[in-house]
Amino acid sequence: MVAALIRTAGRRTRPPEDAYQQVLSAATDAFRAKAAQRRDRTWLVWAAAAGVAALAIALTQQWIPGATGPVPVATVARVIGTVESGTDGGWSPMTEPGGTLATGATLRTLAGGSAALVLEGGASLRLAAATEILLDGPRRLSLHSGTLYLDNGASPGKGHQIATPAGTVRDVGTQFELRVADSVLRLRVREGRVEIDRADQMLSGSAGEQLEIDALGGVTRSGISATDTAWQWAETIGPAPDIDGQPATVLLAWVARETGRQLRYESAAVEARAATVILHGNIHGLAPLAALEVMLATTDLEHALIGDTMEIRARTEQ
Amino acid sequence: MKKLALLLACMTGAADAAVYQGLTLEEALEQFRADGLQLFYSSDLVKPWMRVERDPVATDARAQLAEILAPHGISISDGPDGSLLLVREAQRTPRPAAPGSPHRPAPTPLDVIVVSASHYLFGDEAPMSSAAFSADDLEMLPEIGEDPLRAVSRLPGVGRQDFSSRVHLRGGTDDETLVRFDDLRLYDPFHFKDFYGVFSTIDPGIISDMRVYTGGFPVTFGDRSSGVIDVAPRLPGRDFHGQAVLSLFTTGLSIDGSFNDGAGDWAMAARRSNMSVFFNLAASSFGEPDYHDLFAHVGRRINDQLAISANVLTFVDQIVAFDADQEEEASAEYRDAYYWLRMDLGTPEALGSRLLVAHTALDSERSGTTELPGIATGALQDERDFSIDSIQADGWWRPGARSVLQAGAEWRQMNANYRYTDEAVFELLFLTPGAPTTPSRSRSIHVLPSGHQAGAYVNWRFEPTTTLTTDLGLRWDRESLAEQDGSQTSPRAVLMWHPAGDTRIRMSWGRYFQSQGINELQVSDGEQSFSPAQRATHLVTSIEHDLTTTLRLRAEAYRKDYDRPLPRYENLMNTLVVLPELRPDRILIAPDSARAEGGELSLNYDAGNLSGWLSYSWSRVHDRVDGEDFARLWDQRQYVSGGLGWRNAAWEASIAATWHTGWRTTEVELATLEPFPLVTVGKRDALHLSDFASIDLRIARHFDLESAGELTAFVELNNLMKRHNECCVEYQIEDQEGPVFLDVSSQGSLPLIPSLGFTWKF
Structure with a gap:
């Protein structure tokens, strides 16, 4: 019915051309002024919101000690045998790969067990049997006992920090194995370089070197080939x-x-x-x-x- | 309720029976993986253009997979934790550089799909298109002298006289078949060339596989009008291998191995005939035939894009032959030597080529006398030397998964030295065109022809859809031996259509020129110049249908029209004589045109241990001379062939039967004795001799010698039923009793031929 009505009314009469252009120009100027004013107000609102958000993030992150919550730092890539993750006052078995571990997580392998994790940033961390670690934070972990292997080939620019009872170990883009057993820290470097920061000394191991640091701080150096069979356990569990x-x-x-x-x-x-x-x-x-x-x-x-x-x-x- | 359960079971079965046919191989493999089979494979073996040719019949997944993969030369190997690895089937060291195709000599991408109609494959590669026999069937066939070329005559459309290994493919003359070994052309590769070509020079111990085109062959093959027998040599293995054969006909040894950690390989094979021993033992009066073959090969792979090999193939024949009445005597010696260097470059999957540089030397000497009372007396001396230097290049490029371009060129420089002398006195003349017209003849011919032959081709294979494949080619040939312009252009086209997965329809049309070869000048019949090339036009239609997975039906119809057929000489009556040129019934046949046509039906069965075939063909071939049609001597109107082969681990047995319409012959009658004996001749080759039939049998027993290899003992019986098959007619003037007349009597073909022997593979 509307269509029929429009058809019945016919075409509208066109205004004179000069009058039309004058009105159009005035309306356009008014619209532009109003839009500029609205843009200025919008920018101020967004800037304030970003500041508040940045402050909130800062407060909830490590910039303010004590305010840090659990952050995902690793993913379980592979599990062989018995591997357990720490829970409140106990341990629960971990059977399937794919789980995410956050800061503060503890993990241990029992006899015959081994595990492979992908750390944040892509480094591959492997745990041999009878090993216990604590994931302290991104690129930071503690080896309480046992043997681990770290391959940081995926992000060689940033090293990892591994705390052990015998000192703190830092890698410089490398593949290495670390063992803590019977108060002895053993470091085997397959590629690159690793530094050990003890309370009173700084040690360094390069590719092909093995260092053993006993409880009294004595250091024994020897050689190990990159193809030595000693690396096989890490190859086997590697994803x-x-x-x-x-x-x-x-x-x-x-x-x-x-x-x-x-x-x-x-x-x-x-x-x-x-x-x-x-x-x-x-x-x-x-x-x-x-x-x-x-x-x-x-x-x-x-x-x-x-x-x-x-x-x-x-x-x-x- | 029971009916419902049965129905459900059937439906379940139908659902389980996955349909793979028509899928690409990769799609089928992914389907297997999706169904839980753990597979490992790579694009080195599984190519995008490979398709599942037929659904597997096996129910077990692994067996199904094996069935699907077998036609592509891929086999299954056990991997870790129950997984399966797809690995290359072949066990031999590759000659070609291409890693993609080590199991095939002379790789060309065209091996992937055989488009041509009228194509058969004997060999150890599963047939892609159609095949009459598998490789093992070939070995099992009861052929005299273990001659692989004799097996070709089991195919429909192929005619062959019992005495000879030369074949007539769909009515063509016996020199219209191109025989190649390792892609090198062989010239009349038969032992005792002037004595029917009793055996081919191809030692079965050096063959990998044999492709036979009875018509419609691709442009890569030139200068022959009827067909191709393409023989691939057996490639050496990495470890030392050998085979020794001792039979009533031959003694042979072939050995091969590799060096330099498999980068190089070598092979050597030698064979000699035992026929003279056999004839002596049998106190035969037919003479002392003897031959030796030698093949040597050494190859080296320079890198994975280039391989080079040097090869030698030589044959030496010596024969002293008599006819049954000791009225004809001839002795001859033949020495054929082929030397060639071969280079394989690139890969069959993308861009590749091969180059052959060869030198061929063919020498022969023949002499003989004939004393046929009332017919002819005479003597001849025949000496021929040929030298052929050739270079041949073939290349291919696969621009995409559905397209292959091929191009090639060849060039030959040929020199010959013919020295021929004969003197003949005819006591009888035949009143027919082309026969000698004077009672005596004295010839002395010495000609030194030389010239060159060049050829080039391009071919485009294209698959516009998954059900359609086309092969479009153009060939150009030129030769300078004949006086007339020797340039010819031969377009050829093939269309293959898969209307359904189990049916293939092929249509082929093409032109095929054949020049008179440097070694084919008939100086013994007075020829001193070469004729211009003949032209044949092939039209072939073929339909192939897989009735079941083990039973294949094939029907084919063809027509072959000849324009300006090459002149030829034949003996009108008896073709099996020691010195045919000294007979008065020797005639020149120079048709204006010719036509061969026919239909073939064949059924092939292959169920592993048991296989068989049955084929029937109807054909007709005639020459047209001055507007009148004359059947050719080998016109074989109806032909039936069948056979069965069975084997298990220790035994194998095969039986083959052949029947065909009798060979052609001509009616003759003595017209007069005075003033000179003259014979009137009826219409040439208008009559038939009696039908031919033969049953041949082979039984073999294998003995496992463990680390020493395997010993096989075999017995062969040809013409088991001792049937008297007429091959031809002999004639003589009979004047002992009563009036003088021309006595015409049929001659028998081969009697029962037994053979036994041993093969030791180590």
């Missing part, structure tokens, strides 16, 4: 990457790092080929060399372990 649909180079880089080997290709053509071969499968749960064996069997590539080098070649025979 594997998701290589499904990924080029073979992803797998090769991971295996080389996990086993402490240099990755070398037989030729540039083989390297180029490895970058184009796409792998399919799930290697979670496989040790690095086992995963390598399995995956390369499905390709036209093969590997050879020569000293501390892992060489990738074109397969000569199936």
